[in-house]
Amino acid sequence: MNPNQPPPPPKWPDRLLNRLIAPHLREEVLGDIHERYALRVQRLGERAARRTYWREVLAYMRPQFIKRKPNVPAYRAYPKPTNTDMLRNYVKIAVRKLARNKVYSFINVVGLALGIGTCLGIYLITRYEFSFDTFHADADRIYCVDAVVFGGRWNCVPGPMPAAMRREMTGFETVAGFQTYGASVTIPGDQNGKSKRFNYEGSIAIVEPQYFDIFRYQWLSGNAATSLSQPNAVVLTAERARKYFGDLDPHRVIGRTLYYQDSLMVTVTGVVADWQGNSDFNFSQWISYATIPASFLKREFTLESWDKLNRSSQVIIKLAKEVKPAQIDAQFIAFAKRHYGPKPDFSAQLKPLLGSHFHPEYGGSGRKASLPVLYTLMAAAGFILILAVINFVNLSTAQAMQRAREIGVRKVLGGNQSGIAGQFFTESLVLTLAAVGLAVLMIRPVMNGFADLIPGGVHFRVDRATGLFLLLATAVTTLLAGFYPAKVLGSYQPILTLKGITAATGSGKGTLRRGLIIFQFTISLVFIIASLVIGSQLRYVLQADLGFKTDAxxxxxxxxxxxxxxxxxxxxxxxxxxxxxxxxxxxxxxxxxxxxxxxxxxxxxxxxxxxxxxxxxxxxxxxxxxxxxxxxxxxxxxxxxxxxxxxxxxxxxxxxxxxxxxxxxxxxxxxxxxxxxxxxxxxxxxxxxxxxxxxxxxxxxxxxxxxxxxxxxxxxxxxxxxxxxxxxxxxxxxxxxxxxxxxxxxxxxxxxxxxxxxxxxxxxxxxxxxxxxxLYADDLRTERLTNMAMVITVLISCLGLLGLAVFSTERRAREIGIRKVLGATVSGIVVMLCQEIVGLILIALLIASPLAWYFMDGWLQGFAYRTTLSGWLFVAAGSAAIGLALLTVSFQAVKAALVNPVKSLRSE
Amino acid sequence: MRRSDLGEFEEVVLLAVAVLSPRAYSVVIAEELERETGQTVSTGAVHAALQRLEQKGYLRSELGEATPERGGRRKRLFTVTALGGRVLSEVRSVRNRLWDRIIPQTILKWS
Structure with missing residues (x-):
């Protein structure tokens, strides 16, 4: 035994302590008693030390040494969970990448912001248009009645029809006839005040009391049951009451009089709150139906004649529960025979209130929407977003070679495919969020700029539905944009990429990239051709010799x-x-x-x-x-x-x-x-x-x-x-x-x-x-919308091309240098760099032409007099697209071709 | 200061850590206390007190180096935290104030 080395302590307490002491304390506890023993041996000798040793051991027999640490999972054992670490790393790398490739980030953010902004604007318009008349109680049971006369459909009925329907037909919960009316309104002044006159007030309806059983209003004074039961009574909306009588309490407006057409005196019997929802039945004053027979209105509205069909005379009904509209339409056949003889020229049909916003012949004096235009807008928005997403996909796969090594290192260090995918999704998420932010910032000024194209009731507000839409748009865009790069780059073999063999996997992506460029330019060309066709048709329409003079x-x-x-x-x-x-x-x-x-x-x-x-x-x-x-x-x-x-x-x-x-x-x-x-x-x-x-x-x-x-x-x-x-x-x-x-x-x-x-x-x-x-207001609107869509699609496509051109000229710098050394001319190199794009656009033109021809021929069918779809339109569209594309690419190409080959070759 | 916060033994251990800092660990503290009080003090008792004090936030600890007599095991070194230092000086000032109020004759009678 080494004299310097103290004798080891007895074995049995060690074994005991190893059993009893909690694992995380064992090292220090055993160390402590061994050191103490060594000290005692030095001081008191081995015997005495051994004697006191058991007391030392017993001193550790306390619950706080014996109790085990609760079993903590490995990831909790560190203060920060590793997966947020990875997420932070993704975000950091994404931000670094985006900051480094400024062109690439700019192109993506601008493109995506355009796409998302367009989607947002069109979502707002669509939501507005589809919100009409959806807020009524039992809106699905409310129908308008159309008259079908000589095969033509009119949204009006003969005067006696509402009463007759109530008498002769079954299946209605409520039938309410009403007449639309326009007249001047005069408010007589009090003793000394001047009377007020409003020249032409549309939005007047003469209604049966049942009207208010179908359309429920909140009555500020008066009530639905009695207010309109008497002749010469009128109900106003709160807004109209304020306009006529100033800021009076609704109850004090009751009993005031006003004159229609200077001669029809009516008394206010009710005031209702204005509707909050959007409706085409936006009347603001309702005269009682009983007023018609009691006044000069009976000359204007013929309530007895079955033979006259006045555009103002309408009826709206609410079906009883579980009655199908077809059952009513069937009853109309017998109804028509009763009133028009055995072979009637007249029949009637129900038309649902929901969706009536898209039929220009319904409702009050409100603006109507066109369903095809809305669908076209939605499709255009979708396409624009897809074009922007394609830019992202193209640019990230083009960059793939630069990043292959990074991915290889990540994989070697234990990154799996889903981790790499997470990395790319994070990048597309960061870009998308930036784009959404830009779009939200821009939407209000842009909407103001195009106020004449957008219905007045459309406003951008951050509410729950809009937030949800933005969230959805962000999610969809992120997934669409990130999916392909994540999949392709995630599947790289680390061994190959670290060896530097990336060219082998590159050829396949090239095909996809070309396909996507062709797709982008197909869409752009369709819009270019559409714009040209619409423009030429409108020029034809507005400049044609009408056969008479219109000047002055x-x-x-x-x-x-x-x-x-x-x-x-x-x-x-x-x-x-x-x-x-x-x-x-x-x-x-x-x-x-x-x-x-x-x-x-x-x-x-x-x-x-x-x-x-x-x-x-x-x-x-x-x-x-x-x-x-x-x-x-x-x-x-x-x-x-x-x-x-x-x-x-x-x-x-x-x-x-x-x-x-x-x-x-x-x-x-x-x-x-x-x-x-x-x-x-x-x-x-x-x-x-x-x-x-x-x-x-x-x-x-x-x-x-x-x-x-x-x-x-x-x-x-x-x-x-x-x-x-x-x-x-x-x-x-x-x-x-x-x-x-x-x-x-x-x-x-x-x-x-x-x-x-x-x-x-x-x-x-x-x-x-x-x-x-x-007369061509709608067409002029279509023209402006198409032109806008064209500008946006062309802009996004060209942005994408620009990005690709920047990358490909960078990548081919050495090749260009070698070519120049071997005697290639500048123009030869520019042609080499541009010819592929011309080829791609020609293919796109081949695809786009029949598509555009099909759509535009359909649109032209809406005109009785139209220009012919001549071939030069397609040629013009194609050369415009090629011209724009070359303009985009050639700058980069010329720059690359002019570089001194020494510079690009010496960097080796 | 509540009494339960710092027991008598704990106070002594805390003081010993302050004295032996930065090389205070259970063995040297136990040796030191044995020397000062003349009574046997086991490392287990000291270690238990140190753990309680660390829980209360008066001490912090880290693992130190290993020595051959420990069988190659590392020791846990303790230092007084700011809070621990404040507690110590408060206890001391309470004592001092009380001591100062004892009439000198009384002290003379004891000795």
Whole structure:
């Protein structure tokens, strides 16, 4: 035994302690008693030390040494769990990568922000449009009733129908008839106050009390049961009550009176809170139905005649529970037979309230949405987002080679495939979040910029639904963008990548990248072609020779009134209601007065402009005593000045003769051909049947002109003089040399004359060119939307190309250097770098052309007069795309080609 | 200061750690206390007190180096924390104040 080495302590206490002491304390405890023993041996000798040893051991027999540490899982044994460590590492690496490749991050963030922003905007619009009339109680049981007359569908019913439905049919919980109405409103002043007058108030309805059983309002005063049971009662919304009576308590508005059209006195019997939800039934005042028979309204709304169909007369119903609409439609067949004889020309059909926002003929005066346009918008948004995602996929796979080594190292250090995938998903998440942030920041200014394309009720607010949408968009974008890079790069073999063999796996990705570029440019080209086609069609429409002159012509007139829209059912031969004679006289006076103003070249009275939405037709036209199939005629009313005013051309015969009693007509060339004359001169003097009771000789034939928007074909046209129908004044201004200020003074003078003759009617005017353009408002909107989509898709695609060009020229720097050393010219290298892209775009053009042709042909079918889809459009689109792509790429290509080869080669 | 917070033995151990710092571990503390008090003090008792003091936050510990007489096992070295130091000086000042109030004659009577 070594004298320096103290004798070891007895073995048995060690064994005992090893058993008893908790493992984490064993080392220090055993160390302590051994050291103590050694000290005692030195001091007291081995015997004494051994004697005291057992006391030392016993001192450790305490629960705090014996109790085991609770069994803690390994990952808890460290202060920070390792998986958040890894996540933090992912985020850190992602941020570093993005910060290093600024071009790449910029392209991705801008592209994704464009895509997500577009999606967000269109989501907001879609949500708004689909929210209409969804908030009513039992909205799924509420239906409107359509009349089907001669195969045409109208959203109105004959006057007596609501009452008859209630009497004769079963299956309804509620039936409510109502009439839409427009009138001026006068609020009489109190003792000393001035009375208030509101010129034209739309959004008035005359309703049966049941209306409020279907549409539930919160009643601030009055109640649904009694407020509208009496004649001359009106219910207002709170907003309208404030407008009329100021900030009065709703209860004090009750009993106040107001006048419609200066003569119909009604008493306010109720005030309801405005709806919070969006609705097309946005009436703001409801007159009781009982008012109609008790006032002059009975002349306007015929509640007894089954033969008249007034556009204002509507009925809305609520089905009883568990009644199918088909059961009601079946009852309508018997219903029609009861009222229109055994073979009725009339039938009725239910149309659900839900979705009625997408049928322009429903509801009050609200704006309607077009379902196809919405779907197109959604598809466009989806495509734009996909294009942005493709950029991400392309750029990350293009970078794959640079990152292959990193992935190899990660794998060697124990990263598995899902870990690598997590890394790439984190990168796409960071990018997407940045893009979402950018999109949210930009959405409000952008929406303000396009306010005229977006319905007024659409606003960006951060609420739960929008948040959910953004979350969903983020998730979908992240997964779509991250999926492919994660899968491909995650499956790299570390041995190969660390050896530097990445080229072998590179060729497959190249194919995919080319495929994706082709896809991107296919979409872009479809939009480019669509824009070109829509643009050329609209140019054709707006610049076509209409057959009449539109320059410097102003049409005067107030808002339309209900009597414009009516149709007769069956054999009703009563003449349409004519304006009172004194009104015709007043119009004549006004016309003369305006004629005398300086700067006015000519004034005529007419029923409508040559091209107008108004239409008056007769389906039984033909020559007198002819056995030919009757033709449809369209009527224009004007006197001998009508044709020269619009500078139409007479091709045969003569113009109408002056004088009110002239009973003769002009017809259009098409009309002459339709009547069976190949030589239009032969039509002169023949007699034309223009209504069941009217026959007129044909005085002349005018050259064809377009009377409708180009969506509809023009009918055979008949021009006739009928002073009672000619209620619109058209003014031709001597516009040559007239400054804008002079025009304003002239308009002011015309307004003064108007006020003098029609003090009660509001003055309104429109330029004929503008009202013709307004016929194409929807098309112009479509054009702007398509152009926008085109710009965005092309921008995103080119951004993607730019990114790829930057990377590929970087990667090929050495190759370019070697080529130059071996004698390649700069232009040769630029061509080499660009030719692939030209090839890809040509392939995309091949795919896009038939697609675009198919869609645009469908769109053009909506026009009766259209341009042809010529091949040059496709060529132009293709060369535009190639030009843009080359512009994007060539900059990089030229830069790469000009680099001194020494620089790129010496870096070895 | 509650009495349960620092027992008499604990106080002595804490003081010993302060004295022997930075090389205070149970064996040297036990030896030191034996020398000072003349009574046998087992390392187990000291170690238990050290553990309690560490739990209370008056001490912190780390593993030190190994020596041959420990059979190659590491020792646990203790140091007084700021809190421990404050507690010690508070106890001391309570004592001092009380001592100062004893009339000198009384002390004379004892000795």
């Amino acid at each position: 012509i102003i049409t005067l007139g107030g808002p339309p009134d209900n009597s414009m829209h009516h149709a007769a059912i069956g054999s009703d031969k009563t003449k349409p209601r004519l304006p009172p004679i004194d009104e015709t006289g007043k119009l004549a006076v006004l016309t003369e007065k305006i004629r005398q103003l300086a700067g006015v070249e000519q004034v005529i009275r007419q029923w409508k402009s040559p091209m107008d939405q108004k239409h008056s037709g007769f389906g039984g036209g033909g020559l007198k005593n002819s056995t030919e199939k009757p033709i449809d005629l369209s009527f224009h009313f004007g006197n001998q000045d009508y044709v020269p005013f619009y500078e139409m051309k007479l091709v045969a015969g003569r113009n109408l003769l002056p004088g009110d009693s002239a009973r003769e007509v002009l017809i259009s060339e098409t009309c002459a051909h339709a009547l069976g004359f190949t030589d239009v001169n032969q039509a002169i003097g023949r007699e034309l049947v223009a209504s069941p009771v009217e026959v007129y000789p044909i005085a002349g034939v005018v050259a064809d002109f377009y009377e409708n928007s180009f969506h509809q074909a023009s009918w055979p046209i008949v021009i006739r003089h009928n002073p009672t129908r000619e209620t619109v004044i058209a003014v031709k201004i001597a516009a040559k040399g007239m400054a804008a200020g002079e025009l304003q003074t002239l308009l002011g003078k015309i307004e003064d004359e108007w006020k003098r003759v029609f003090p009660e009617k509001p003055f309104a005017y429109s330029f004929l060119e503008d009202s013709i353009a307004s």
